[in-house]
Amino acid sequence: MSAERTAFLAELKAGESGRILGVAGGHGALGRLMALGFVRGREVKVIRNDSLGPVITALGDSRVAVGRGLAWKVRLSRNTRSASRPGKGVSS
Amino acid sequence: MTRKLGAPNARSTLACHEVPAGRTPADRRSSCAGRVVALAGNPNSGKTSLFNALTGANQVVGNWPGVTVERKEGRSRKWGISATVVDLPGTYDLTGQSADEAVARDYILSGEADVIVNVVDGANLERHLYLSLRLLEMGTPLVVALNMMDEARGKGMRINTGALSRRLGVPVVETVATRGQGVGDLLRAAMGLAGEGVLAAGQGNLKVDYGPAAEREIAGLAKSIDAARAEERGREPGGTSLQRAPARWLAAQLLEGDASVTRFVETLPEGPAIQAAAAAGAARLESELGEDVAAHTVRRRFEVARELAEAVVFRVAAPVAGTSVSDRVDRFVTHPLLGAGLLLGVMWAVFKFTFTAGAPLTGLAAGLVAALGSAFGRALGALDPGGFLASFVVDGLVAGVGSVIVFVPPVFLLFFALSVLEESGYMARAACVTDGFMRSLGLQGKAFIPLVLGFGCNVPAILAARTLESPRDRLTTILISPLMSCSARLPVYTLFAGAFFGARQGLVVFSLYLLGVIMAVVMARLLTRRLLPGESSDFVLELPPYRLPSLTRAARQMWFRGSAFIRKAGTMIALGVVVMWGLSSLPWGVDYAGADSLLGRLGSVLAPLLEPAGFGRWQAAAALIFGVLAKEFVVAAMGLVYGAGEQALPALLALHFTPLAATAFMVMALLYVPCVATVAAIRRESGSWRWAVFAVGYSLLLGWGMAVVVYQVGRLLGLA
Incomplete structure (x- = not known):
């Protein structure tokens, strides 16, 4: 099961990355998220994702903590496990 | 396209006292002081460092009219x-959705600034x-300060400044604001543009192409807006700064x-x-693009920003x-567990530092005040024995001012420690770690820092709540900070716990701190469930890179915040001192x-009301009245x-209070009525x-209720 597949940012585990497909809506906090660069086509990498608290992400040279509620509004296509982290790596 | 830029040359023809309608006196002041340069940029762009490098100590911190956004x-x-x-204010965009963005956008469009420096x-x-592109769309004279070039070079990046400048169509100056590098060149470049008032032809020529469909809609609307504005030109000018905005934007x-x-x-x-x-x-x-218009334009x-960056960064x-x-x-x-442990450790270290390093300074300040008081007392007493003036100066002024001065060292040191944490980039991480817990209270992670500040002083805690976007949060x-x-x-705790609990006083004091936190948790839940329902705002926070904090910058922050605190607290306390002195010495001739x-x-x-809490004496009530002025006044009162000095007081208290009543009194002192400076801060x-x-009402009820409980x-448990 290494094919690309759609997921929400909140579902990605630490070390995983994906390409943003879309951000639902565009106002309020979502607007802020977009202004930070969360737009279609951008690569996001998850640095930390626990069941509690925000998802810590890397977006280019920026590091952004995205609240759990918002992380369920960012749709992306999950990249296959790449060479960046060999082995099964981090679990949360 | 007759009016590419709003109100051309409005600024440059303006003499010092001709101020257009809709401008506040504050604007008038700034328009008289030579050219006006405004700094715009993302949070963490080094804007504040650049501001400091440009202005040195010549700074005035206030508020933008009508909103609690800091104006520097x-x-x-x-x-x-x-x-x-x-x-x-530092912003990522200029949509005007948050108070910060609205303030920045209105100011930029108002034409009040001769030139905008985009950090x-x-x-x-x-x-x-991204923000630079947004600023260009607004048609403002722009200079880009390419800041933090030391970090960029450290990361192995080289930027072709000339190419960037040509592409954007505005001057670009490399700076390292923290070391003052390039700041002079930046200011000269800004002044070069400032005289023109608007972008000259060929300047700011970079335009984001939104694609044929969007461009068609934009062009059509822009034309209608231009026509409508041309028609309106003869009428009274409206107040809004949007009047000047370019039609395309x-x-x-x-x-x-x-x-x-x-x-x-x-x-x-x-x-x-x-x-x-x-x-x-x-x-x-939307149907043509298959996505939200904003999602499309932002993307x-x-x-364009990515293409630009790729073209100029090597x-x-x-x-x-x-x-x-x-x-x-x-x-x-x-990490939810390790990170929380680290946070507790860091907070402990901050308080240890604040109070350990502060103790000798506090002692020194207290000694100074006492010496001053007795010197004044002697001098004035010789002039006018037992008189009105001596009493006012010694019992009122010196005692009142003294009680504030004693708290200056810990408040300053706390600000210093927190500035160091902020500079290092740790504060944003702390907000992440606490977000889960704060959310269970109906709040969010960013509320954590203000509440921690509250352990130092409630006033800065309330000011720090500005970082929260939603009015509800x-x-x-x-409202819970005073707890x-x-x-x-x-x-107050030291006095009572020392007098009644001897070796266990540490535990008693700790329990009081804990009680305050528990009450804050309870109140937060009550407020967010009953009084201010609704979802807590979503959490988005940029985590700035870790940096070695600069002690001089932390010291500067400490000085600004600390002196602002003293000014605010000082005025309230001066007023309160006069009232309290009046209450204590009138009718004239009674024992003070x-x-x-x-x-x-x-x-x-009031004493009978306090009877159920075990301290229904006029002295206790009087001390609590004093405490409204500033909580530490309870001890002096x-x-x-x-009528006892510091040495004799504990023994005297033991005669008038039982240990149980003393505990109830401390609970009351913890929870009842925020001090006047805090009330003023809440009001503002x-x-x-x-x-x-x-806030006064609920805390009074809570304090009294808990003391009675x-x-x-x-008593039911058989304690006395």
């Missing part, structure tokens, strides 16, 4: 140039260029559904028709492959703060009403007396 203004006189520098993080160019904002631009357009002749056309256009676009701007060293050190640190620091945080046991309450003074009589009236920050009165339950 300063004068630059270096490099032979005299200019006023305005530091706009950009050279090490994160792509992200930061207005049209794009309208399509994105910008609320304030929509409201503005509706006031134009044919406004409703334009608005209807915009709504139809947006719907057409297009980022694509990486000498390849970016670090895999996970960087900083990311690995983040994985640990934001901010208000809740403001954090501030350092002024510690002397004796049973027959107004204070004593008031205490006697106890000394006064019992919540924008209404209603919430200040609410402690006393009565204790």
